Amino acid sequence: MNRFSEKTVLIVGAAQGMGRACAELFGAEGANLVLFDIEADTLKATAEQLSGKGYPVEASSGDVSRREPVHEAVVRAVDRFGHLDVLVHTAGIVELKPLLEFPEETWRRILDVNLTGVFLTTQEAGRAMAKTGGGSMVVFASTNAFYVEELNVPYSATKGGIVTFVRNAALDLARHKIRINAVDPGIIYTRLSASLIEDPVAGPDYLKRIPLGRWGSPDDIAKVVLFLASDDAGYITGEDVIVDGGVTLGVSLGIEDLKL
Ligand SMILES: NC(=O)c1ccc[n+]([C@@H]2O[C@H](COP(=O)([O-])OP(=O)(O)OC[C@H]3O[C@@H](n4cnc5c(N)ncnc54)[C@H](O)[C@@H]3O)[C@@H](O)[C@H]2O)c1
Secondary structure (H helix, E strand, C coil), X not given: XXXXXXXXXXXXXXXXHHXXXXXXXXHHCCCEEEEEECCHHHHHHHHHXXXXXXXXXXXXXXXXXXXXXXXHHHHHHHHHHCCCCEEEECCCCXXXXXXXXXXXXXXXXXXXXXXXXXXXXXXXXXXXXXXXXXXXXXXXXXXXXXCCCCCCHHHHHHHHHHHHHHHHHHHHHHCCCEEEEXXXXXXXXXXXXXXXXXXXXXXXXXXXXXXXXXXXXXXXXXXXXXXXHCHHHCCCCCCEEEECCCHHHHHHHCHHXXXX
């Protein structure tokens, strides 16, 4: 307990899902929380629930693909708590469609949110951390960075990009004593994956491919994020950690088994 007391954690995509689970866990470990999300009402409700538990919480709503609100969230973190120590970037979006029918506008939006968002948050948070002696960052990739699924080209391309981004960013950030790592969740039960999990055919079909025999929970991921952000992971940077109940082991089964 209290592994993060006196630490300020900015969580991007904190209103629900895995971002919210991270906020709960960091709060329970004594962190000052700065929560950022595009869904202002859900963010407000989450922030109120967490402050109700006695956690110090600042909420800032905005679109992560735009610099100004991201900059504003970092400024609020530093103004209120004096420093920013940890960035957790979970915000991401997905749209499933065949490549030949994929609207360019949606392709650009997915790149903007998933990849440019990571560029902006790591840059803005990194500048603040560099001034106060360092910090750590955890960003969300996906097992889609490593294996193929139908209808998912743009999302998978951004997640592959995030893994490469993290490896390269780790070198640039090391001189500022900033570590950066990624998590690669498998299928975790949140709003984002509900349509697959709750599909009466695709859901049970996919479940058979998970060696541990269950869907992941947001908490399964939050615990790994907390470890990567903590001093316990103080010699780990530029890495990504797969948290998928063993699904990627199934890649060796062949392409037919990977179809949804
Ligand atoms: N759920 C899964 O099975 C799964 C698997 C692999 C990877 N992931 C990745 O994990 C991350 C979190 O996913 P989740 O399942 O918790 O999703 P979620 O939809 O439950 O939560 C994502 C949060 O990000 C916010 N967000 C979206 N676009 C934003 C924007 N432009 N600006 C600011 N906030 C924005 C949403 O409002 C939401 O609160 C995503 O990057 C996702 O790609 C999810």
